Amino acid sequence: MVWLAWIGTYAIRYSLLPEPQPVIWFGVEVVLVLSVQALVFWWTGLYKGLWRFASLPDLWNIVRGGIAGALLIAITLFLYNRLSTVPRAVLLIYPAVLVVFLGAPRLAYRFWKDSRLDLFQASAAERVLVLGAGRAGEALVRDLKRENKFRAVGFVDDNASLRGAKLHGVPVLGTLERLPEIAAEVAARMLLIAMPSATNAQMRRIVELCESTGLPFRTVPRLDDVVSGRSQFNELKEVAIEDLLGRDPVTLDWTAIRAGLTGKRVLVTGGGGSIGSELCRQVARLGAGSLTIFELSEFNLYRIEQELRAAYPDLLLDARIGNAGDAAACEKLFADVRPQVVFHAAAYKHVPLLQGQLREAVRNNALGTRTVADASDRHGVECFVLISTDKAVNPTSVMGASKRVAEIYCQNLARRSRTRFITVRFGNVLDSAGSVVPLFRDQIRAGGPVTVTHPEITRYFMTIPEACQLILQAEVLGKGGEIFALDMGEPVRIHDLAEQMIRLTGKIPGRDIQIAYTGLRPGEKLFEELFHPLENYSGTAHAKIFLAQPRSMSWDLLNAQLARATQAVADFDEDALRRCVSSLLPDFAWRDTDGGTVVALARPS
Numbered sequence: 001m002v003w004l005a006w007i008g009t010y011a012i013r014y015s016l017l018p019e020p021q022p023v024i025w026f027g028v029e030v031v032l033v034l035s036v037q038a039l040v041f042w043w044t045g046l047y048k049g050l051w052r053f054a055s056l057p058d059l060w061n062i063v064r065g066g067i068a069g070a071l072l073i074a075i076t077l078f079l080y081n082r083l084s085t086v087p088r089a090v091l092l093i094y095p096a097v098l099v100v101f102l103g104a105p106r107l108a109y110r111f112w113k114d115s116r117l118d119l120f121q122a123s124a125a126e127r128v129l130v131l132g133a134g135r136a137g138e139a140l141v142r143d144l145k146r147e148n149k150f151r152a153v154g155f156v157d158d159n160a161s162l163r164g165a166k167l168h169g170v171p172v173l174g175t176l177e178r179l180p181e182i183a184a185e186v187a188a189r190m191l192l193i194a195m196p197s198a199t200n201a202q203m204r205r206i207v208e209l210c211e212s213t214g215l216p217f218r219t220v221p222r223l224d225d226v227v228s229g230r231s232q233f234n235e236l237k238e239v240a241i242e243d244l245l246g247r248d249p250v251t252l253d254w255t256a257i258r259a260g261l262t263g264k265r266v267l268v269t270g271g272g273g274s275i276g277s278e279l280c281r282q283v284a285r286l287g288a289g290s291l292t293i294f295e296l297s298e299f300n301l302y303r304i305e306q307e308l309r310a311a312y313p314d315l316l317l318d319a320r321i322g323n324a325g326d327a328a329a330c331e332k333l334f335a336d337v338r339p340q341v342v343f344h345a346a347a348y349k350h351v352p353l354l355q356g357q358l359r360e361a362v363r364n365n366a367l368g369t370r371t372v373a374d375a376s377d378r379h380g381v382e383c384f385v386l387i388s389t390d391k392a393v394n395p396t397s398v399m400g401a402s403k404r405v406a407e408i409y410c411q412n413l414a415r416r417s418r419t420r421f422i423t424v425r426f427g428n429v430l431d432s433a434g435s436v437v438p439l440f441r442d443q444i445r446a447g448g449p450v451t452v453t454h455p456e457i458t459r460y461f462m463t464i465p466e467a468c469q470l471i472l473q474a475e476v477l478g479k480g481g482e483i484f485a486l487d488m489g490e491p492v493r494i495h496d497l498a499e500q501m502i503r504l505t506g507k508i509p510g511r512d513i514q515i516a517y518t519g520l521r522p523g524e525k526l527f528e529e530l531f532h533p534l535e536n537y538s539g540t541a542h543a544k545i546f547l548a549q550p551r552s553m554s555w556d557l558l559n560a561q562l563a564r565a566t567q568a569v570a571d572f573d574e575d576a577l578r579r580c581v582s583s584l585l586p587d588f589a590w591r592d593t594d595g596g597t598v599v600a601l602a603r604p605s
């Protein structure tokens with residue numbers, strides 16, 4: 001094409017002369033032109049372009065390659081023969097002719113390929129309606145045109161100014177409110193949601209509209225899932241319950257978080273669990289100097305170790321099997337590792353399972369925390385973060401009570417230590433081990449029934465990555481002794497959660513899958529709380545993060561009761577343990593742990 005453009009330009013220029021001159025079809029001059037232009041095209045990357053996907057960036061490469069090539073050809077030929085044989089008009093016309101010669105075949109080839117696909121799609125592909133005519137919708141339709149599976153027949157978007165517009169030849173047919181009517185008019189067989197920046201409230205509305213059509217629907221991933229690497233852009237997936245229950249992302253101070261962890265020696269206890277493993281991933285991503293994982297489960301430890309070694313081969317990683325309540329193991333660990341930041345995620349958390357196992361709950365959740373906290377204090381750890389739960393507020397369960405004792409110890413130890421002891425509370429974590437979401441998913445897969453304890457029971461929900469981000473932010477904000485909690489928005493009715501999960505599988509609650517009520521379990525509340533009324537919570541530098549003031553307790557009394565609890569654990573004396581916990585938590589109602597009626601605590605206004 002370069003040769004044709006150069007010779008053709010000569011022919012055009014000479015044809016305008018009164019006496020046309022012969023065109024030299026090949027010679028030293030042509031060899032120089034071909035060589036210079038080839039180098040320029042190599043520099044612009046034109047040879048790496050694929051004709052099938054030729055677009056504006058490729059055209060721009062051709063334009064700048066043609067202009068730059070003409071300039072360098074002029075300089076080369078000037079050095080060769082002072083441009084004695086080259087008309088100046090040739091140097092001006094040549095780049096334009098070259099752009100046409102190189103751009104037209106690419107455009108024609110892509111048009112031919114797209115036309116073939118469109119003809120095939122018109123007869124064989126499934127008709128889909130795209131919700132959202134923004135950038136994500138445009139990119140989705142562009143990708144669909146390259147495939148043979150789906151054919152976009154229209155867009156639906158709430159932007160009224162787009163009505164009648166076309167993207168890649170696909171029209172915008174109306175607003176989302178008219179979705180059922182439009183889907184019927186165009187005979188759509190599937191709905192594709194292309195709104196990755198939609199809020200959770202918007203997604204709930206969109207899903208309700210999709211469900212009203214009776215058609216299957218898919219969605220492109222959220223932007224934060226794409227950025228974090230959990231999904232690929234324009235990867236169609238089923239709408240997950242996390243898309244509807246998770247809250248709008250909280251803006252965190254990632255610069256401060258990174259500064260607080262970069263180059264630090266970090267220890268995560270319980271690093272193989274749902275929260276602990278995600279915490280390890282984020283710590284590794286933020287550039288920790290070294291990461292030590294302390295985990296009791298051999299399989300969980302193996303799994304997270306293999307994942308991190310593959311993803312972060314340069315990370316100094318130490319995976320150790322051990323029990324956080326083993327004082328000798330903790331002392332050896334701290335002496336070897338000398339951690340600067342400790343995230344204490346090791347805990348038992350299943351409320352009904354622990355309700356009849358007071359000894360194990362206190363031994364692991366309370367005394368295990370004390371062991372790790374004391375080791376942190378002795379070895380000069382800079383920051384210790386206790387990962388707690390909303391069930392520690394006004395606890396009605398053994399699990400909540402054991403976590404509240406752990407909170408009390410860390411808050412009071414903070415007053416006597418150079419280590420910053422910080423507590424982080426959050427509610428239920430979506431898809432964590434033992435949570436209600438995977439339970440419901442298994443029950444739906446088995447055909448039901450889906451078991452809900454009470455029609456009015458509600459819970460706060462957050463995603464695993466969001467919970468870990470809160471923990472990391474607290475490590476930066478805390479000065480010692482604080483309790484941090486995230487504004488978790490409105491609590492979710494578990495009954496509504498069950499119904500929504502059933503609908504997302506394409507089934508109808510009450511007809512295809514039944515919902516059965518089993519009654520509140522021992523120690524279970526109707527409503528969870530994030531703060532105790534006496535904790536005087538207030539705002540922080542982050543609008544979505546709250547701070548609660550710790551409640552003081554006699555240090556001597558606290559240590560005396562924990563010493564008795566340690567002896568009671570050794571003696572397996574649960575009556576003595578009850579007395580210890582009652583002394584530390586006078587409001588804890590033991591009658592609720594025996595299977596009696598649970599007192600439903602009202603949510604604070």
